[in-house]
Amino acid sequence: MVNEHGQLYTIEGVAAALIMLFSAYLVLGATSVYTPGDTHISDMQLEQLGTDALRMMNTPVNGSSSTSPLQDILYYNGVQGQFDGTGFNTLFLNYVNNQTGSKIDNAPNGLHYNATVSYYNIANKTTGTLPLSTNRNLTGGEHPVRVTEWVIVNKTFPGGGGTDFKPRAVLVEVLLWRD
Amino acid sequence: MTDDAGNLSIDFLAGFTIFLIAFIYIATLIPGLFIGLQSRTVDYDAVAYRTGVILVEDPGMPYNPAWETLADSHKGDMLRFGLAVSKDSPNILSSQKVDRFFCRTWSYPDDYRSRVIFGDYPYLFNISFQQAGSNLTRSIGDNPPDEYGYIRRVVKVKGNSNASIDDSKIRAYMFNSSDNVTTDVFSIHLNFTNLLGDEPDPAYQINPYNDQIMVNISGMNVSVVNKSLGAEAQHTTLEAIQICRSKPISTNPHPPVVCFANFTSPIVDNKQVDLPYPIEDNLSLIIPPGFITTDLADANTQLYFNLTFNHYDTDNVTLFPENGYLNNTGSGPFEYTYDPKNITLPKLQDGVLEVSVW
Numbered sequence: 001m002v003n004e005h006g007q008l009y010t011i012e013g014v015a016a017a018l019i020m021l022f023s024a025y026l027v028l029g030a031t032s033v034y035t036p037g038d039t040h041i042s043d044m045q046l047e048q049l050g051t052d053a054l055r056m057m058n059t060p061v062n063g064s065s066s067t068s069p070l071q072d073i074l075y076y077n078g079v080q081g082q083f084d085g086t087g088f089n090t091l092f093l094n095y096v097n098n099q100t101g102s103k104i105d106n107a108p109n110g111l112h113y114n115a116t117v118s119y120y121n122i123a124n125k126t127t128g129t130l131p132l133s134t135n136r137n138l139t140g141g142e143h144p145v146r147v148t149e150w151v152i153v154n155k156t157f158p159g160g161g162g163t164d165f166k167p168r169a170v171l172v173e174v175l176l177w178r179d
Numbered sequence: 180m181t182d183d184a185g186n187l188s189i190d191f192l193a194g195f196t197i198f199l200i201a202f203i204y205i206a207t208l209i210p211g212l213f214i215g216l217q218s219r220t221v222d223y224d225a226v227a228y229r230t231g232v233i234l235v236e237d238p239g240m241p242y243n244p245a246w247e248t249l250a251d252s253h254k255g256d257m258l259r260f261g262l263a264v265s266k267d268s269p270n271i272l273s274s275q276k277v278d279r280f281f282c283r284t285w286s287y288p289d290d291y292r293s294r295v296i297f298g299d300y301p302y303l304f305n306i307s308f309q310q311a312g313s314n315l316t317r318s319i320g321d322n323p324p325d326e327y328g329y330i331r332r333v334v335k336v337k338g339n340s341n342a343s344i345d346d347s348k349i350r351a352y353m354f355n356s357s358d359n360v361t362t363d364v365f366s367i368h369l370n371f372t373n374l375l376g377d378e379p380d381p382a383y384q385i386n387p388y389n390d391q392i393m394v395n396i397s398g399m400n401v402s403v404v405n406k407s408l409g410a411e412a413q414h415t416t417l418e419a420i421q422i423c424r425s426k427p428i429s430t431n432p433h434p435p436v437v438c439f440a441n442f443t444s445p446i447v448d449n450k451q452v453d454l455p456y457p458i459e460d461n462l463s464l465i466i467p468p469g470f471i472t473t474d475l476a477d478a479n480t481q482l483y484f485n486l487t488f489n490h491y492d493t494d495n496v497t498l499f500p501e502n503g504y505l506n507n508t509g510s511g512p513f514e515y516t517y518d519p520k521n522i523t524l525p526k527l528q529d530g531v532l533e534v535s536v537w
Binding site: 013014017018021025041044045048049052053055056059060061062063064095096098099100101 | 205383525531
């Protein structure tokens with residue numbers, strides 16, 4: 001005897017299957033998910049920009065120049081523990097805000113930074129850090145990228161060394177972020 | 180009695196067939212479905228980054244002779260555009276490469292896509308460059324749409340060296356003849372050992388193979404003797420430029436200088452001219468990048484460009500003797516070296532390069 005147990009109701013089943021498939025297709029196709037992995041793109045762009053800026057600041061303008069602008073900023077007439085922060089601020093923002101087709105403006109991209117100089121304290125055998133310049137203080141909510149550049153400076157740093165004017169290698173470290 | 184147990188119904192067969200067809204169809208669509216899950220700009224940003232690296236950190240291919248010195252007829256030999264002076268000096272661009280890259284002889288996008296963008300996908304792009312202190316933005320490509328990949332690179336552009344010789348230098352170096360002569364010769368010396376060895380950093384090096392060599396001379400006849408007594412020639416021509424060289428080898432470190440060719444169409448006063456060429460009081464001579472090849476001069480060669488000047492009377496035919504004109508036959512050649520007293524060294528200028536890909 002024929003009964004209907006275990007049978008599909010054809011029209012309803014097919015219709016439901018098609019609707020489900022079509023819905024799944026629409027949902028998957030229409031969604032553009034900003035995955036956590038994508039955040040590295042803007043970080044990469046900012047990191048590249050900062051690295052380029054520091055590298056260019058540490059490049060002398062011609063072969064007869066013995067020092068780069070960044071070396072002059074750190075040397076600052078040999079004053080111990082201090083640097084030309086104003087000079088760094090102007091030059092660094094000029095580089096990172098420079099764009100084609102427009103004049104240099106110091107805040108079109110909402111870029112902020114905090115720069116420090118790290119050195120080796122020979123007396124204490126520790127690493128010391130001195131402030132260089134900043135255009136906004138870090139509050140803890142930012143997501144900065146870190147860019148660095150090794151610079152040779154003919155200057156004395158805290159903890160001695162360099163008094164005989166032997167050049168010192170110090171690390172300029174910049175935390176860079178956008179609003 | 181007929182038993183129906185174990186039979187499939189037509190309904191089930193129809194449903195299962197549709198399901199299988201749909202399943203296979205969807206399975207083939209799965210790779211395409213998940214494209215939407217990827218951020219659209221991921222690939223574009225990666226391509227923009229790669230393009231930026233190629234342009235800013237790579238000198239291009241071929242390197243020697245450099246791609247920017249090849250004529251348009253040799254487009255097929257240019258494999259990769261790169262603007263860096265050398266692979267050892269990232270972010271330092273060559274002004275010659277930049278000029279060649281943005282020249283209008285290339286067609287967008289095909290010529291650029293195969294040499295700097297790469298990839299199978301037909302990307303569109305915009306590459307723009309601006310030098311500090313200039314309002315001129317040089318760019319190729321269309322305006323970017325709303326979504327595109329992007330990278331910005333901060334660079335420096337290596338300028339050209341040049342020598343400026345004025346009348347005070349001519350007299351100080353005794354670059355003027357003391358005899359009454361109808362032909363004066365002024366020699367410019369390129370010491371390759373010195374030019375390539377004394378400055379190893381390609382960012383500051385004067386590289387005669389890839390860089391422009393420029394000599395500006397002014398006041399060439401200021402020191403001509405007895406002008407008021409009519410002892411000055413009415414016409415002077417740059418008659419010829421001889422190319423001479425001395426190539427030391429281990430067995431003969433000081434071989435004689437041999438003149439072996441003529442520079443027949445030099446760039447004088449910023450235009451290519453045929454010799455003889457009439458000269459007034461000033462002269463600007465350019466030896467363009469790519470003119471000197473490794474066949475012409477290797478790294479140990481002493482290369483000389485001997486400029487010959489003829490003086491003529493008013494009829495422009497009869498040679499006219501003159502005393503005191505530019506001539507360094509007796510004092511020795513002008514040394515094109517890193518001495519800042521002789522030449523202006525190459526200077527680096529700030530610039531910015533942006534790449535957008537979509």
